[in-house]
Amino acid sequence: TQAAAPAPPDEARDTAAAAFAERVRRYDPKADTALIEAAYVTAAQAHASQRRDNGDPYITHPAAVAEILAGYRLDTASIITGLLHDVVEDTPLTMAAIEARFGREIAGLVDGVTKLTRLELQSDRTKQAENFRKLVLAMSRDIRVLLVKLADRLHNMRTLHYVRELPRRQRIARETMEIYAPLAERIGMDAVKTELQTLAFAQLDPEASDTIQARLNFLRGQGADVIEEVRGELRRVLEESGLRVLEVTGREKSPFSIWEKMQRRNVAFEQLSDIMAFRVVVPTREQCYAALGAVHAAFPVIAGRFKDYISTPKSNGYQSLHTGVTLRHPRNQKIEVQIRTPEMHDIAENGVAAHWLYKDGGPASQKEVVRFRWVQDLLEILENSTTGDEFLEYTKLELYEDKVFCFTPKGQLIELPRGATPVDFAYAVHSQVGDTCVGAKVNGRLMPLRHELQNGDQVEIMTARGGTPSPQWERFVVTGKARARIRRYVHQQQKQQNLADGRAMLARAFRQEGVDGSEKALEPALKAFKQPSLSDLYVAVGNGNIGPKDVVHAVYPELRQNAHAPRMVPVLPPRPSSRAYHHGGHDSGVPLTGLVAGMAVHFAGCCHPLPGDRICGIVTTGKGVTIHTRDCQTLASFAATPERFIDVEWDLAAVAEGLAGGGGRGLRTGRISVIAANEPNVLAGLTNAVAKHEGAIANLKVVNRQQDFFEILVDVDVRDLRHLSTVIAGLRGAPGITQVERARA
Missing domain, CATH: 1.10.260 (434 Repressor (Amino-terminal Domain))
Structure with missing residues (x-):
């Protein structure tokens, strides 16, 4: 028989457009199929002369993006945006033409995605920060911009192996891992997050990815029937308890998830207990807890593995019960069991797309976006950040951390990163509460503001009218929102x-x-x-x-007189009590190298540099050089004037010479922050501990005194960084002292 002649290109395109529009209509009878077909044809015509890296016609990319969006049953505007998201950037088609043909709503979505794509083509960090800044603004106006962008990134990651340049592949993979995968998790799209992480991991660390995949393949081959046996055992236990089980499924964790847990816990592959996870779906919330009881009654529970995300959902709406158990049969298998209802399962898999905001309400549903509190937090960080790099740093803090759940005295649930403090809690409640915070009660007891909060803590923030943030807070807060507000x-x-x-x-x-x-x-x-x-x-x-x-x-x-003569502070003999010195060799008392003779030198009071610290100098007209430690936060304010930085180092021979001179010559002042119990004789113990380790207290200031504790800043004259570390170690062993660390302000 003679093969049918291939259809003409226009006919094949129109057939594909009609088939795709019909697919959308099947889940959304109200969809404007004619407009979807027109968008498909427009995209195909605009990209007709272009090819992908693998040689396929370019239209395969926007068509694939639209297919991904249709898989989440999104609205007509989102589908059309997926089809047209590259036309303005890559073809002569203008935004005005899109608005005239498809309307203002679709043009606005296309414009939001297009602006991001333009910036994404730049590889340096500043452009990446600006890219993310624009993404936050765009998704705060319409969350669909993020959905289209995630679908676009997902298809690009699926075809990333066709890109020849290794640096470009790794840049895209790193950006995917750092920004897009966490964003997918934040809107609850777990399947997208997992696939993005798996694909990016294979590019960033192919050896580790291949090793874990090989281990999984080996386990799969060894126990091909294990998943089926476990599924059957779980179903039997639940049904014998009188429960109606809708579904029991088993799956392996992704390679990246396994690798991340190995790194976090510092354990080998064989020591992980939850490589396999099983999902149980039951009809109601009440039956979730009944199923949990049945599982715990039937199998030994793994301690510390129970999590109740039904009573305390994640910020992205995720709800489920998690527990870890050991199955005696088969093979003493350790597994994780997740129990949820069908509605919870839909949200867990599809996130925001599961209860799509625009299906019924149109733009009015924008009010619902407010429930994504983290988007509002990112907007506040955007407002309070002074540079794009700061914004990128703070938002990564928001996206990455594991969570703890704390409560206000009225029972409101506040979700925070692990390691958060009462100051982070205060800013999470409201920016003004954070700014005016002066103290905190945790579970009814006064605690330091640097106290690390735990799951279930009840936190009461005490405020004062006219209160202001303390610069020292920046040293211990962990949320990007708090850090941005304090730094501002x-x-x-x-x-x-x-x-x-x-x-x-x-x-x-x-x-x-x-x-x-x-x-x-x-x-x-x-x-x-x-x-x-x-x-x-x-x-x-x-x-x-x-x-x-x-x-x-x-x-x-x-x-102006003698304009070309260098301006210099006259050399004066140093005074022992002064913190300003003039460099002119070892006799000057300044044990530094890299300075011009006769230059005035000051040691910064913000970081108190000591011999042994890595240091640098900042030149200030009329004041000479100020010496800072290289990790001093003050240096950030001089980033725009790199010409003022000079390389200096400690002259260790001069340090030793000064110390050999005796009489306190050569000693430097280091600052220590101490938190101590508010008890008799604690200060006496502190001073004795300093003296015992040959330190000399130059100044002592109580900066915060409460009923149970007080905080002190202690200036100690020491020989060098090692000597200061010895003094700190001695203080940590003194009775009544709960925390000691080097202060940076």
């Missing part, structure tokens, strides 16, 4: 302080020259230093970016 406040305070300092410095400089320094007279300096306003000029002078004399000379050029 610190930046604002620094800016206000710099503004006041700059105004005073300029007034003094003009007064010394005997010339007018009014705001009107300063206008020429704005242009000379490219400052948008007088406030910005004052801040730049206050933080040392611009010297006050330079401003005077910009306003009155005739006062």
Whole structure:
């Protein structure tokens, strides 16, 4: 028989478009199939001359994205956006043409996804941060942008192996692992999250991925019938208890999930007890707990493995009971059992798409998006972050951490990352509560604000009118929202302080020259230093970016004398009590290398650098060099002026020479933070412990005193970093002292 002639390209395209539109109509009878067919044809025509990396016609990609979206039974606008999401970026078709043909709603969705794609083509971190910033803004307006973007990323990951360049494959895989997989988890799309992680893991660590997959294949071959036996055993136990079982399924954990757990627990593959998980579906919530009781009655329970996500659902709406048990038959198999209702199962698998917001309500359902509290938290982080990199850092904190569940005194459930403190809790309740927080009661007892919260804790936040965030909080908070808000406040305070300092410095400089320094007279300096306003000029002078004399000379050029001579603070003999020194060899008392002779040197009071610390210098006009530790948080404020950084190191020979001189010469001040019980003789024990280890207390300040404890900052003169560590170790053994660490402020 003669084979049928292939259909003409246009006919084949129209047939595919009609078949796809019919598929959507089967689950959504109200779908506009004519518009879907038109979108399919438009995308096919626009991409007609383009090919994918594997050589397939480009239309296969948007068609596959739309198929993924249809698999989640999404609305017409989402399906059409999936078909058209690349046309504006890759073809001559304009946004205006899309709006004219398909309407404003679809044009807005396409525009949101298109902007993300444009930025995604850039590989550096700043562009990635900006990409994520735009994604958060877009999905806060319409969560469908995220759904289309996830479907787009999922298909790209499925075909990533066709990309020839290894660095490009790994960049895409890393971005998928760090951003898109956690986002999929946050909206409850577990199947998408798992597949994205598995595909990205295979690119980022192919050796580990292959090894775990080989182990799974071996186990599968050894016990091909184990899953069926366990399913049968679970069903028998539940039915004998009088329960109606709708479904029992078994599955293996994904390779990445297994690898992650091995890393987190530092255990071998063979030691994992939940490589196999079984899902039990029963009709009602009440029967979930009855099924849990039947399973626990029939099999030995693995301690610490029970989790009740029905009474305390995850933030993405996930509900289920989890428990771990050991089956004596077959083979003492350890398994995880998840028990849920059909509705819970639908949400667990499909997340937000399971109860799609736009099926019935249209734009009015946007109110429902508010229930995704984490989206609102990301928006607050966006508002409080000063740079794109900060935003990316803080949002990753929000997306990654394991969770603990705590309660307000009124019983409201607050979900927090593991390791969270009362300050994180306060900011999770409301930004203003966090800003004005002054103390906390955990389970009725006053606790330090740095206390680590546990599951089930009841937390009462105490606030004070006019209270403000403490810069020290940034050292122990773990949520991105809290850290962004605190850092914003610190930046604002620094800016206000710099503004006041700059105004005073300029007034003094003009007064010394005997010339007018009014705001009107300063206008020429704005242009000379490219400052948008007088406030910005004052801040730049206050933080040392611009010297006050330079401003005077910009306003009155005739006062400039010997302009090319280097400006230098005159060398003065150092005073033992001063924290400012002048470098000029070992005799100066400054044990540093890498400085110009005669340069004034200050040791920063924010980080208290000690011999043994990795350090760097910051040059400030008129003030010399300030020495900071390399991990000092203050250095972030100088990131925009890298020319002010200089490499310096400790001159260990000079350190030893100073110490050999005796009389306290060569000692440096380190700062220690201590939390101690509010009991008699604790301070005496503290001072004795410092003296016992040859430290000398230079200053002591109680910064927070409560009924049960108090916090102290102790300045101790020590020889070097090792000596400070010895003092800290001694303090940790002193009676009544509960926590000791080096302070950075």
